[in-house]
Amino acid sequence: MRFVTCLGPDGVEEPAVLSADGTAVTPLRWLGLPCDTLTEAIPQLTPAVRAGLALALSAIPSVPLDAVQLQSPIPCPAQDVVCLGINYMAHSDEAEKYSADAFATQHQDAIYFSKRVSEAGKPDGVIPRHAGLTDRLDYEAELAVVLGKAARDVKAADAADYIFGYTILNDVSARDLQTGHKQWYFGKSLDGFTPMGPVLVTADEIAYPPALEITSRVNGELRQKSNTALLITSIGQILEELTGGMTLLPGTIIATGTPAGVGMGFDPPRFLQSGDTVECAIEGIGTLCSTVI
Numbered sequence: 324m325r326f327v328t329c330l331g332p333d334g335v336e337e338p339a340v341l342s343a344d345g346t347a348v349t350p351l352r353w354l355g356l357p358c359d360t361l362t363e364a365i366p367q368l369t370p371a372v373r374a375g376l377a378l379a380l381s382a383i384p385s386v387p388l389d390a391v392q393l394q395s396p397i398p399c400p401a402q403d404v405v406c407l408g409i410n411y412m413a414h415s416d417e418a419e420k421y422s423a424d425a426f427a428t429q430h431q432d433a434i435y436f437s438k439r440v441s442e443a444g445k446p447d448g449v450i451p452r453h454a455g456l457t458d459r460l461d462y463e464a465e466l467a468v469v470l471g472k473a474a475r476d477v478k479a480a481d482a483a484d485y486i487f488g489y490t491i492l493n494d495v496s497a498r499d500l501q502t503g504h505k506q507w508y509f510g511k512s513l514d515g516f517t518p519m520g521p522v523l524v525t526a527d528e529i530a531y532p533p534a535l536e537i538t539s540r541v542n543g544e545l546r547q548k549s550n551t552a553l554l555i556t557s558i559g560q561i562l563e564e565l566t567g568g569m570t571l572l573p574g575t576i577i578a579t580g581t582p583a584g585v586g587m588g589f590d591p592p593r594f595l596q597s598g599d600t601v602e603c604a605i606e607g608i609g610t611l612c613s614t615v616i
Contacts, residue, residue, distance in 0.1 A: 324377065325345075326525070327341050327522050337350050338351050340376060347386060356372075368471070399441070400440050400574070403437035406507075406578040407434065407561065410433070410554050411554065411555065415555075417585070433556040439508070443517045444493070444515055444518030444519065448613055448614075450493075450615045451513070452597050456500070459592070460496075462603070464493060465580060469490065479560050482561075483559075486558070488524050488525040495518065497509075520609075524608050532558055534551060535606040536549075536606040537605050546593075547582050599615045
């Protein structure tokens with residue numbers, strides 16, 4: 324099942340189910356789940372409830388997709404996004420070449436950081452250029468994992484039981500701020516730096532662990548191409564390590580890292596400029612498009 328958040332003709336922003344053919348949406352409140360956000364709805368959307376929704380959809384009216392405006396599936400995350408840094412080997416190599424001081428790692432431990440998101444960027448939305456603050460604007464296509472229930476002391480072998488679904492996240496980065504501050508929070512968290520979507524696909528639609536082609540294109544040119552099976556630290560390992568010391572709440576978003584091909588990895592680097600269009604795509608989920616302004 325695929326969930327979205329949309330702005331309807333009545334001006335109401337709400338979570339909805341996307342039809343199987345991708346042409347229409349049905350608000351959750353029409354299906355008896357009066358939730359304002361997907362974050363609120365996720366704990367209630369158990370497999371049994373989703374099965375009931377699937378049966379009810381045929382008898383409930385829908386709204387044509389072109390009559391609504393898609394927003395990020397989770398426009399305002401309840402907590403910072405949990406992110407993995409340097410989690411594909413080829414990306415590790417290119418990052419260290421760009422700045423050994425900032426990115427050198429022996430791959431012995433996962434690199435975690437958080438990303439502040441006041442409002443996630445919507446599909447076909449914009450990435451602010453932040454001219455005057457950064458001259459090195461970069462893109463990062465990533466698979467994002469969304470948890471479906473509270474997770475504490477989870478074993479890697481049981482991780483799949485805690486995953487609600489998956490979406491695409493572009494971990495936009497200001498490389499000069501990231502390397503200059505010797506930590507990643509500020510350079511990753513500027514307004515507009517978290518485009519996410521276009522849909523949230525439930526975990527039952529994607530075999531676990533995900534082995535999905537992941538790509539990015541800038542102005543139509545292929546920049547990144549890899550597979551999510553190549554994560555250095557797997558999703559199961561991430562959940563086991565983090566929940567060994569903290570509780571992750573339903574709706575928690577984990578961005579699993581980006582493969583090689585980001586702008587800083589080229590010689591010379593190829594950073595984003597105003598007017599550039601970035602397309603991040605993951606097999607089985609869709610394509611997330613954004614334009615730099």
